Amino acid sequence: MINILDKTFVPFISRDTIENRIAEMAALISKDYENSCPLFVVVLNGAFLFASELVKKIPLSCEITFIRLSSYVQTESTGTVRQIIGMEETMTGRDVIIIEDIVDTGLTMTQLLKQIEVLAPKSIEIATLLHKPEALKTPLEMRYVGFEIENKFVVGYGLDYDGIGRNLDSLYVLA
Template sequence: MDAQDMGRDLADVLIGEDDIRARLGEIAAQVDADYAGRDLLLVGVLKGAVMVMADFARALHGPAEMDWMAVSSYGSGTKSSGVVRILKDLDRDVTGRHVLIVEDIIDSGLTLSWLVANLRSRGAASVEVMALLRKPDAAKVTVDVKYVGFDIPNAFVVGYGLDFAERYRNLRVVGTLAEHVYSS
């Protein structure tokens, strides 16, 4: 889905497709150098990281295995329940592995902080984080993020894996929604 396909639903494009692809290539080159000769396991956080993981993994020049987790810190509403639940766990054992968590976006950092601690407790040799987007103004806890694509303002964004009511994940850019989409 291109930006023009959204018509009036898209208020603004924050990051274009070419910029995303270029930045993922830069991060992949750094990861290739940092993990040369190591057994790298990419752990994507569902559902949002699907697009990031696919393009990032293809930009790598070294081998990397992929696995997926789905975690949630939300109940039925929009407020955090304070409890993180694993909705889908890893298929692989991380003991002794170098794990790189691949995220679409970091908001408060609460769930990610829990995930990093959880994977370390499982005996991973190392656990680092790569996120396409980070909202520094939304952080509630400090999470060490080794690789960041873009810092963005504290706005609700969609596209490139990020959704609103399960829509707009396939938008090729990152943008903000027009108010009429979410106010009705």
Template sequence: MSRITINGKSFETSMPEAQIKWRVKELAQQISRDMEGKNPLFLAVLNGAFIFAADLMREMTIPCEISFVKLASYQGTTSTGKIKEVMGINEDLSGRHVIILEDIVETGLTIKQMKESLGTRNPASVSVCTLFFKPERLQEDLKLDYVAFEIPNDFILGYGLDFDQQGRGLKDLYTLVKE
């Protein structure tokens, strides 16, 4: 297990890239089966989900599209609980099958707000696909359609997730070491 230091905090490898990519491929296969003949629109939440979204798109076996939305709710290692839209959606969602791609679902506040907002734009359906899910942090009654990994309530980074904008490019997943 390797240890790294970012902004004065120590992190240890908790999941290798190969394990993540294998599970992303499985999700792509499942979504491809579920959405056969529907040309889904993936809506990736930036910045954290960009690597997950890219890897998932490369594994899809059906026609699909992607767009991006940028939301903000974090400062340092904790969520502020307030979600603000930094970059919105420009696509017409009427009659589309939309799949929200999230890097991590914790409280569920972001997903709840997004689903409510998207619902006003008349999509045929709205599904949620997340790379990581912390069930013990969930505060909203949400249906998550595709979950790659359920993880404990630890602070993580790598594979797109950051700590004060650092560590996104790490290939493996790292967990904050409690000292």
């Protein structure tokens, strides 16, 4: 059990389980893009740990860029997505893989997909560590999903509660 600010969290998914699943995802991506040089678009801040572990296990030539979007205040989605840092890389004709920490409502990802689609990539796929199907408010197809979880608030492995808890090497769920 851990305390972050005014909340208590309990263990949810261990580091070993996470790392094993990331290795499986990396193998799938490596196979799917063996004749490509994909562009990985990492959604900050939450996806940085997941992205780091994932791309280290992908032996392909690739490019990595970052975008920062925000839709959360404390434990709740605001429903409004703000772009804080944008992309500058050319995406025309490229295979793009968005790396996200968690997809819950799908609102942030839907907006990001629209922004990327107008840049005329060859393909766009999503790789997310976590997905909350119960929370989805808009249809969304995701090719690479680490874990489907219940609609509960989690921290660790890049995910935070008011900026705290990203550095935890396992996932914890709100008690």
